[in-house]
Every structure is written in C-alpha cells, then in structure tokens.
Amino acid sequence: MHEETVYDALDHAHGGEGQWAFGTGFDEPLAGVDTTVPEGIDPADLGAYCLMLGDDALVLCQRLTQWVTNAPELEEEVALANCGLDLLGQARLLLARAGSVGVLGRSRTLATDSIPDEDALAYFRDPDEFRNSRLVEAPNGDFAQTLVRLLAASTWRLALFARLRESRDPVLAAIAAKGVPELTYHRDHAARWVLRLGDGTTESHRRAQAGVDAVWPLLADLFSPTDVETRLIAAGVAVDSGELRDEVRDVLTTVLERATLTVPAWPAEHPSRGRAGDHGPELTVLLADLQGLAREHPAATW
Amino acid sequence: MSAPTLDRPAAPDEVALQAQFDATIAADHRIEPRDWMPEAYRKGLIRQIAQHAHSEIIGMQPEGDWLLAAPSLRRKAILLAKVQDEAGHGMYLYSAAETLGADRADLTDKLIERKQKYSSIFNYPTQTYADVGVIGWLVDGAAICNQVPLCRSSYGPYARAMIRVCKEESFHQRQGFELLMTMMGGTGAQRAMVQDAVDRWWWPSLMMFGPPDDDSPNSAQSMKWGVKRHSNDELRQRFVDMTVPQAAVLGVTLPDPELALDPETGRYRFGAIDWDEFKQVLAGKGPCNDERIARRRAARDDNAWVTEAATAYADKHAS
Numbered sequence: 001m002h003e004e005t006v007y008d009a010l011d012h013a014h015g016g017e018g019q020w021a022f023g024t025g026f027d028e029p030l031a032g033v034d035t036t037v038p039e040g041i042d043p044a045d046l047g048a049y050c051l052m053l054g055d056d057a058l059v060l061c062q063r064l065t066q067w068v069t070n071a072p073e074l075e076e077e078v079a080l081a082n083c084g085l086d087l088l089g090q091a092r093l094l095l096a097r098a099g100s101v102g103v104l105g106r107s108r109t110l111a112t113d114s115i116p117d118e119d120a121l122a123y124f125r126d127p128d129e130f131r132n133s134r135l136v137e138a139p140n141g142d143f144a145q146t147l148v149r150l151l152a153a154s155t156w157r158l159a160l161f162a163r164l165r166e167s168r169d170p171v172l173a174a175i176a177a178k179g180v181p182e183l184t185y186h187r188d189h190a191a192r193w194v195l196r197l198g199d200g201t202t203e204s205h206r207r208a209q210a211g212v213d214a215v216w217p218l219l220a221d222l223f224s225p226t227d228v229e230t231r232l233i234a235a236g237v238a239v240d241s242g243e244l245r246d247e248v249r250d251v252l253t254t255v256l257e258r259a260t261l262t263v264p265a266w267p268a269e270h271p272s273r274g275r276a277g278d279h280g281p282e283l284t285v286l287l288a289d290l291q292g293l294a295r296e297h298p299a300a301t302w
Numbered sequence: 303m304s305a306p307t308l309d310r311p312a313a314p315d316e317v318a319l320q321a322q323f324d325a326t327i328a329a330d331h332r333i334e335p336r337d338w339m340p341e342a343y344r345k346g347l348i349r350q351i352a353q354h355a356h357s358e359i360i361g362m363q364p365e366g367d368w369l370l371a372a373p374s375l376r377r378k379a380i381l382l383a384k385v386q387d388e389a390g391h392g393m394y395l396y397s398a399a400e401t402l403g404a405d406r407a408d409l410t411d412k413l414i415e416r417k418q419k420y421s422s423i424f425n426y427p428t429q430t431y432a433d434v435g436v437i438g439w440l441v442d443g444a445a446i447c448n449q450v451p452l453c454r455s456s457y458g459p460y461a462r463a464m465i466r467v468c469k470e471e472s473f474h475q476r477q478g479f480e481l482l483m484t485m486m487g488g489t490g491a492q493r494a495m496v497q498d499a500v501d502r503w504w505w506p507s508l509m510m511f512g513p514p515d516d517d518s519p520n521s522a523q524s525m526k527w528g529v530k531r532h533s534n535d536e537l538r539q540r541f542v543d544m545t546v547p548q549a550a551v552l553g554v555t556l557p558d559p560e561l562a563l564d565p566e567t568g569r570y571r572f573g574a575i576d577w578d579e580f581k582q583v584l585a586g587k588g589p590c591n592d593e594r595i596a597r598r599r600a601a602r603d604d605n606a607w608v609t610e611a612a613t614a615y616a617d618k619h620a621s
Contacts, residue, residue: 058375062370065369065370065382066370068362068366068369068382068385068386069362069363069366069385069597069601070597070600070601071601071605072601072605072606072608072609073605073608073609074359074389074392074393074396075393077362077386077389078386078389078390078393081382081383081385081386081389082386084382085379085382085383085386088375088378088379088382089379091375092375092376092379095375116374118375119374119375122375123373123374143605143608144608195615196611196612196615196616197608197611197615199615199618200610200611200612200614200615201607201610201611201614203607203610203611204607204608204610204611204614207607289370289371290370290371292371293371293372293373293431294373294374297373297489297491297492299489300373300485300488300489300491300492301484301485301487301488301489301492302373302374302376302377302431302481302484302485302488
C-alpha cells in the first residue's frame with residue numbers, strides 16, 4: 001500500500017498536483033496585460049469610473065459575505081459566497097485598473113509602497129473617497145431584502161457590463177466580458193429566489209414586498225451619469241447609465257409581477273449621491289470592518 | 303454508541319447476507335448503498351459521517367469570523383473560497399449519510415440539540431489573522447492525516463466523498479502555510495502573531511486525533527469493518543513527524559519542551575496531552591461551544607420561513 005506519508009497517499013490517489021488557488025505570493029491581477037490608455041481618453045476619468053464600478057463590487061461582496069455561516073441552507077451559503085467571490089474578482093480587476101492609470105494620488109501616500117494598488121485603494125481610502133452607489137451599501141435586511149437587492153444590483157450591472165464589452169478601453173472591455181456570465185448567474189439566482197419568496201407563503205410574500213419597498217428608492221442613485229461618466233460616454237469608454245433604465249425596469253417588473261409582488265412607482269431620480277462620495281453611516285461601519293486590520297498594520301505584508 | 307450486535311436473532315438468510323458482507327470487507331471491496339449491511343455498521347457510519355459533516359459546517363465559523371476583515375483582497379478571496387469549500391464538504395458528506403437512510407434536516411437538528419458531536423477544535427476562538435493560517439496548516443493538516451485513509455473506507459459513498467474533501471483540504475493546508483510564511487517574512491508584530499497562534503493551536507491540533515488508543519471506545523469495531531484504517535495514536539504520530547520539519551521551515555517554535563527526535567525510531571517524541579482539557583471541550587465547556595451552536599440554531603430558526611416558502615412554491619408549481 002502506498003502510504004509512506006499522507007501526502008504521498010494523496011498524490012497517489014489523485015496524481016501530483018502542483019497548482020495553488022490564487023497563486024503563491026502576490027500577483028497583480030492585471031499582470032501581463034497591456035494597460036496603456038488609448039489615445040483620447042483621460043486617465044483620471046477612466047480611473048474614477050473604474051473606482052465607481054470596483055467599489056460597487058467590493059461593497060456588495062462585503063454585504064453578501066455577511067450571510068456566510070448565517071444562510072438558510074448550505075446551498076445558499078455556497079451560492080452567496082460564490083456571488084461574493086465573483087464580485088470580489090471584479091473589484092480586484094477594476095481597482096487594479098484604476099491604480100494602473102494613476103488614481104492613487106493622495107490615498108497612496110497613506111499606504112506604504114509595498115501595498116498593491118488594489119489593496120491601497122480598498123483599505124486606505126476613507127468613506128467619502130468611495131464611489132459606490134447607495135444601492136449596494138445599504139444593510140442586508142432579511143434574506144428577502146438581500147435577494148431583492150441582489151436582483152436589482154445584478155440586473156443593473158449586467159445591463160451595464162453587456163454594453164461595456166464594447167468600451168474603447170480594452171482592459172475595461174475585457175473585465176466586462178469576464179463579468180457578464182457571472183452576473184447572469186447572480187441575476188438568475190436572485191430572480192429565482194424572489195419568485196419563490198413572492199409566490200411562496202403569506203409570510204415570505206410579506207417579507208419580499210417589504211424588501212422591494214426598501215430597495216426601490218435606492219434605484220434612484222443609479223441612472224444619472226456623473227460628469228466623469230458624461231465625458232467618458234463621449235469618448236466611447238463608459239456606458240450611459242440612463243440608457244439602462246428601460247432594460248432594468250422591464251426585467252425587475254417582469255420578475256416582481258411573476259412573483260405576485262406589487263411593483264412600486266419608479267423613484268424620483270436624482271444625481272448619484274454615492275458616486276459623489278455622499279454615503280450613509282452604514283458604509284462607515286462596513287468599511288471599519290473591512291479596513292481595520294489592514295490599517296492597524298500598514299507596514300505588514302499579507 | 304450501541305455495541306455492534308444485531309438487535310434480533312439472525313434469520314437464516316441474514317446469516318448468508320452477513321457472510322457476504324464479511325467477505326466484501328475481507329476482500330477490501332466497497333459496500334454500496336443498495337448492499338445489505340449490519341444495522342450497527344449503518345448506524346456507526348451515520349454517526350461518523352454526520353459528525354464529520356457537522357465539523358465542516360461548524361468549522362466555517364472560526365475562520366468565517368475573519369471574512370469581513372481579511373487584510374488584503376487576495377487573502378479575502380482565498381478565505382472566502384475556503385469557507386465555501388467547507389460548506390460544499392458538509393453538503394456532500396450529508397449526502398453520503400443520506401445514502402444510509404439519514405436525513406440532513408434531522409442530522410442538523412441533532413447537531414443543534416447537541417445529540418451529535420463535531421470536532422472539538424472548532425470550539426476555540428480565532429484571535430488574530432495568524433489563526434487563519436494556523437488553522438490551515440495545523441488543523442487542516444491534522445484533518446488530512448485523519449482523512450486520507452478514509453478515502454479507502456469500506457463504504458463507497460463515504461470513500462468517494464473523502465477523495466474530493468482531501469484534495470481540497472490539501473489545498474487549504476498549503477494556503478495556510480503560505481499565509482504563515484508570508485507573515486513570517488513581514489513585520490515583527492506579524493511574526494509574534496504567528497508564534498502566538500501556533501502556541502494556542504498546537505495542542506488542540508494533537509487532540510484532533512481523538513483519545514489515546516487504549517481509551518477510544520469506537521475505534522476497534524471501526525477498524526475491523528474497514529471504516530477506519532489506522533489508530534488514533536498512529537495518525538497523531540504521523541502528524542507530529544510531518545509537522546516538526548515544517549515548523550522549522552517556518553521558523554516557529556512548537557510549544558512542547560519534550561519534543562525531540564528519537565534517533566532509534568526516527569520519530570518525534572512529544573509531551574503528554576492534557577486530556578482533561580479535551581474532555582472539557584468535548585463536554586461542551588470549551589470557549590466557543592455555545593456560540594457555535596447558537597449560530598447554527600439562528601441560521602435554522604430565523605430563516606425557517608425561507609425554507610417554508612421554497613417548499614410552498616415548489617408545491618404550487620409542481621405540475
């Protein structure tokens with residue numbers, strides 16, 4: 001019997017395995033990628049846009065992660081962690097892209113040079129420097145509200161990423177292309193739950209409707225392009241978020257109606273607060289959890 | 303648990319079935335769900351597999367406590383993927399138990415009501431991020447020592463589940479070690495964190511192999527049936543022999559002044575394990591027993607309406 005050491009036995013059973021998830025040591029997520037900014041695109045605008053999209057993903061990942069070890073079923077632990085991991089992957093790429101075009105500026109001075117761009121941006125910016133929308137930072141609420149929010153956020157983001165695949169920035173286009181199948185799954189998963197909860201029991205219907213009513217006003221933060229976006233739309237880099245409105249409204253309406261839920265009136269849209277760094281107090285709490293340890297040891301290597 | 307005897311006198315055909323079962327075990331072949339098996343074999347396996355599944359699920363918590371605070375995005379991805387793997391392990395182990403007639407919801411209830419156990423190691427808290435690395439290195443390392451032989455368990459579904467579990471555990475073990483290596487190359491505070499975590503987790507890791515062979519109530523029958531392949535003490539010794547050189551590579555001191563290479567056997571002698579502590583934790587008096595169970599209870603009870611809704615929806619749309 002081949003069992004000299006347990007590891008030998010393992011290798012015997014499965015063949016040698018040299019692969020490591022996420023590599024050994026740190027690799028820049030964009031290592032080997034040509035990060036040259038195409039002509040006619042303002043790097044500062046591009047960086048700011050990547051922060052908006054990257055922060056959305058990072059903050060929603062953090063929210064979904066709060067369900068891990070608390071979810072209703074093991075399948076749901078896996079599914080929500082999976083969505084969180086996808087979003088984390090998107091956040092890393094987008095923050096790295098932002099770093100590659102020089103957005104770090106004053107934030108960078110807070111961190112030591114050994115900290116990778118993605119971590120300097122995730123861990124060493126203050127709440128008012130985050131550019132995520134209000135939709136993703138709101139607390140989870142119960143399972144119904146969490147899934148309604150995931151449905152809204154993934155529907156918006158999928159509509160955006162599908163168009164962003166044509167961006168004139170090839171890096172952004174590639175990040176979007178990678179994200180589309182991920183977001184398709186997130187939207188599908190969330191939609192299936194909204195159907196089950198809306199059309200399940202009286203109690204689940206009540207909670208799902210309350211979730212919809214809580215999430216709906218937050219949609220107002222998503223559809224008015226900022227000045228940065230307006231310039232980048234003209235440059236063929238960004239997607240006009242106003243163009244996404246009809247698709248997002250149609251998808252959400254279809255799901256909610258099939259789930260026997262009442263579709264609230266479309267909220268009065270306003271210039272994005274989140275994209276301007278105007279956040280609720282809950283983002284400060286979320287970031288304190290995220291950043292505390294890293295900030296306690298700014299010279300550390302992880 | 304009950305002694306491995308049949309509940310009633312064996313009918314003549316049961317004698318033949320028992321003989322066939324014994325022959326399968328003796329030939330080192332696998333028992334499959336549709337095969338006849340002695341009731342005590344079935345019950346014992348359910349107990350062992352459920353305990354193992356519970357350990358995976360409870361084991362998500364100590365490391366899960368660092369998910370929100372992981373100090374880099376790469377570490378967060380690694381940890382989230384790992385905790386997700388553990389949920390997956392729990393799922394396919396519960397599935398293996400279900401091939402024996404058990405029911406996942408019922409087993410979960412038994413966990414929450416403390417009628418079934420899980421590995422005591424998860425009743426210790428994770429105090430710093432180094433604990434995440436040490437759990438990977440020592441706890442997953444010990445789990446691998448325990449579990450690799452189970453890939454050859456006589457019960458087919460369990461053996462097959464364990465192949466996948468072990469493959470992923472070995473991944474986790476190396477990721478833990480890699481985190482510790484990175485931290486040891488970092489600041490003085492990080493190195494101190496690693497040593498402190500090693501000091502706290504070393505002895506509980508040795509306890510993971512269970513009581514000494516002369517005090518292990520379920521071992522003998524499990525070994526006879528090919529469910530278990532090596533004794534607790536034998537596996538513990540292997541773990542120590544494997545780990546001591548790794549500690550040297552890492553540059554940490556294992557907290558055992560009696561730890562020394564025996565030149566005659568080539569194996570490491572180690573100090574006495576505090577079995578009173580083991581029994582205390584096993585008896586539910588560890589630092590985090592109540593907290594671990596409370597979280598499982600809350601996940602079940604607070605979200606019961608979700609499961610009810612899913613069932614109601616499935617019933618409505620069944621046709």
